[in-house]
Amino acid sequence: MIADTPPFKVRPQQTYVPCRQWNWQPSRPFVVELVEGGRVKVWEPFGGPSGLGCHRWVALASLHESGTTRTGKERQTGWRLHAGPPSQGQELCGSCMTWVDRDQLAVSAWGYGHSTCAPCKTKIDQVVGI
Structure with missing residues (x-):
């Protein structure tokens, strides 16, 4: 008998990320703000006309x-759960979309989703050559 798992x-x-990334159709990660019936209000950190969120x-x-x-096949559409909700005092890294403790931030910015955690900053520095 299979153990019951909570729904x-x-x-x-x-936070959610695309199940599959298509080169011809960019899908951005987002943070859930409100669940209302059969729809969900989300915030995209890098969406909108100014790129500062929408x-x-x-x-x-x-x-x-x-x-x-359920059959083990890769989903072709939709978004999959990535992280969260956060624990007390955590902030969102806009690079990896993971909630991290504030002392793990290499760059702290105003508003969640615009900061960068230490591991992401290290990867960015390696790519840029710093």
């Missing part, structure tokens, strides 16, 4: 617990 639940401040609505059915189906 997957979408909650505010969870809000939009996503169908609740498009959000998944994992990037694979």
Whole structure:
């Protein structure tokens, strides 16, 4: 007998990333702000005309617990749970979309989603050659 697992639940401040990244159709990660019926209000840190974030609505059915189906196949559409919600005092790294403790931030910016954690900063420095 398989043990019962609690049903997957979408909650505010969870972060989601695309199940599959298409080169011809950019899909950005986002943070859940509000769950209302069959839709979810999300915040994209890098969306909007100025690139400083925007809000939009996503169908609740498009959000998944994992990037694979029950049969083990890779999902072709939708978004998968990445992280969250955060623990007390954590901030969102805009590079990896993971909630981290404030002392783990290499760059702290105003507003969540615009800071950078130490591991991401190290990777950025390696790519840039610093």
